[in-house]
Amino acid sequence: MSKVLVSDSIDRAGIDILSQVATVDVKLGLKPEELIKIIGEYDALMIRSGTRVTQEVIEAGAHLKIIGRAGVGVDNVDVPAATRQGIVVVNSPEGNTIAAAEHAVAMMLSLSRHIPDANASVKKGEWDRKTFVGAEVYKKTLGIVGLGKIGSHVAAVAKAMGMKLLAFDPFISRERAEQIGCQLVDLDLLVQQADYITLHIPKTPETTHLINSEMLKKMKPTTRIINCARGGIIDEEALAVAIKEGTIAGAALDVYESEPLKESPLKSLGKEMVLTPHLGASTTEAQVNVAVDVAEQIRDVLLGLPARSAVNIPGLSPDILEELKPYMQLSETLGNLVGQLAGGRVELLNVSLQGELATNRSQPLVVAALKGLLFQALRERVNYVNASIEAKERGIRVIETRDDSIKDYAGSLHLEATGNLGTHSVTGALLGNGEIRVTNIDGFPINVPPSHHMLFTVHRDMPGIIGKIGSLLGSFNVNIASMQVGRKIVRGDAVMVLSLDDPLPEGILAEIIKVPGIRDAYTVTL
Numbered sequence: 001m002s003k004v005l006v007s008d009s010i011d012r013a014g015i016d017i018l019s020q021v022a023t024v025d026v027k028l029g030l031k032p033e034e035l036i037k038i039i040g041e042y043d044a045l046m047i048r049s050g051t052r053v054t055q056e057v058i059e060a061g062a063h064l065k066i067i068g069r070a071g072v073g074v075d076n077v078d079v080p081a082a083t084r085q086g087i088v089v090v091n092s093p094e095g096n097t098i099a100a101a102e103h104a105v106a107m108m109l110s111l112s113r114h115i116p117d118a119n120a121s122v123k124k125g126e127w128d129r130k131t132f133v134g135a136e137v138y139k140k141t142l143g144i145v146g147l148g149k150i151g152s153h154v155a156a157v158a159k160a161m162g163m164k165l166l167a168f169d170p171f172i173s174r175e176r177a178e179q180i181g182c183q184l185v186d187l188d189l190l191v192q193q194a195d196y197i198t199l200h201i202p203k204t205p206e207t208t209h210l211i212n213s214e215m216l217k218k219m220k221p222t223t224r225i226i227n228c229a230r231g232g233i234i235d236e237e238a239l240a241v242a243i244k245e246g247t248i249a250g251a252a253l254d255v256y257e258s259e260p261l262k263e264s265p266l267k268s269l270g271k272e273m274v275l276t277p278h279l280g281a282s283t284t285e286a287q288v289n290v291a292v293d294v295a296e297q298i299r300d301v302l303l304g305l306p307a308r309s310a311v312n313i314p315g316l317s318p319d320i321l322e323e324l325k326p327y328m329q330l331s332e333t334l335g336n337l338v339g340q341l342a343g344g345r346v347e348l349l350n351v352s353l354q355g356e357l358a359t360n361r362s363q364p365l366v367v368a369a370l371k372g373l374l375f376q377a378l379r380e381r382v383n384y385v386n387a388s389i390e391a392k393e394r395g396i397r398v399i400e401t402r403d404d405s406i407k408d409y410a411g412s413l414h415l416e417a418t419g420n421l422g423t424h425s426v427t428g429a430l431l432g433n434g435e436i437r438v439t440n441i442d443g444f445p446i447n448v449p450p451s452h453h454m455l456f457t458v459h460r461d462m463p464g465i466i467g468k469i470g471s472l473l474g475s476f477n478v479n480i481a482s483m484q485v486g487r488k489i490v491r492g493d494a495v496m497v498l499s500l501d502d503p504l505p506e507g508i509l510a511e512i513i514k515v516p517g518i519r520d521a522y523t524v525t526l
Ligand SMILES: NC(=O)c1ccc[n+]([C@@H]2O[C@H](COP(=O)([O-])OP(=O)(O)OC[C@H]3O[C@@H](n4cnc5c(N)ncnc54)[C@H](O)[C@@H]3O)[C@@H](O)[C@H]2O)c1
Pocket: 072, 073, 074, 093, 096, 097, 100, 145, 146, 147, 148, 149, 150, 151, 168, 169, 170, 171, 172, 200, 201, 202, 203, 206, 207, 228, 229, 230, 254, 255, 278, 279, 280, 281, 282
């Protein structure tokens, strides 16, 4: 039975799903070195934002197939390291959207009406109604940075509260922003005009310290800023100075450059600073949503099924996978075949989608072709997750082409591999019943199903040559299951494709090449 380690607090609903297929160990609060020590025993790791899955953890996780992040952000996982090791990383892109959006709105109102400090004051026995005079959000301008899932929900709620909405998101169209009720503007204009600014962007090299002292100086002294996205998008030192000096009116933060928040100038600020300990996703509803979403994906991957929200298998969503599944197998087989025909080091792979296939998404088919191509070199180490990165690291360039005018089969796939030993090509298609047919080798038309052991020859089309190869194989006790010859012109060059019941014994290929008329011979194991 598979083993799953749950190293952050996850809702019971998720543990129950995992327990259907695996032994589940819940070990909270592990130190990095403790995690590294035990991770080698596990097939899957399920986390929230508390566990840092570093390169060292991933390298120690020799059996890891999947890392599941019960939440959106995967910035606590070294995704490139996981990808290189062929580990799927999944998240729950929508499970906590509402929770995080509502937290941002709650933070905006708390900050505006000084609720946390007023609450603390009443609990201390005071009745101070002067200190806590607040500001209304009605008719004020809210600047939303990042108009994705959370940003859009914040927009809807803020609109209902009568706020005017500006948004900055370089990846969203003006029409989409208008549909949400936002005016799309550039960041400079947003920070200059907004009374409230709320951040809903991922942390990337471009967004790190996006809000720095220079940006803070452009804001109005009445501006309040809310960050429920990721720590480090705001420069915390600069923010503390800006609030102390009255450059802006206040801030509400749920996330920090380093968590848990330890010594920080943010803590010494008064009612103009509201701090929560990364609670954006902490609602009962969101925790059930993300736990179920991610546990189901871990269960599926452990059962050999695809994950619906893998962050490191681009383009392989379940819908696309379902539609392309038969062609993925075709592509992988052809990749494996052309890789063996090319031999040596492949430098360029041309993947051509033909006929009906030309209108399809090519990326999953390219990934499958690369997986097949690299199989001889990497065996079980190559999978859909790391095939592209492994190919890139080996300097294999990929060109994709499409030709919907080729109508020999409903849809066919043509792969051409160029390497240090020359160029080879294969074409394949699917029959109506889904069976794979190899329909062309190096420009010679054939029609053969792939089989485990195969022998390919290029020879002069002349009488007697096929018989000679047959006798030679017979003398080595190799049984031929099927044989086919493809040629372009009579008595020109031809290819012969033999499916064999047994692997070719050592040395026989050299004998085959010596047969007069044989130009080349290749063995292939699929
Ligand atoms: N505090 C929490 O507990 C909590 C909970 C959930 C999500 N989050 C965080 O909230 C953030 C938003 O999550 P989401 O689900 O809405 O993500 P999303 O992917 O749906 O939206 C992000 C948006 O940011 C935009 N964007 C990217 N780079 C940008 C840039 N440089 N400038 C402006 N816009 C940019 C994208 O186009 C996208 O529309 C993420 O950082 C996520 O990790 C925090």
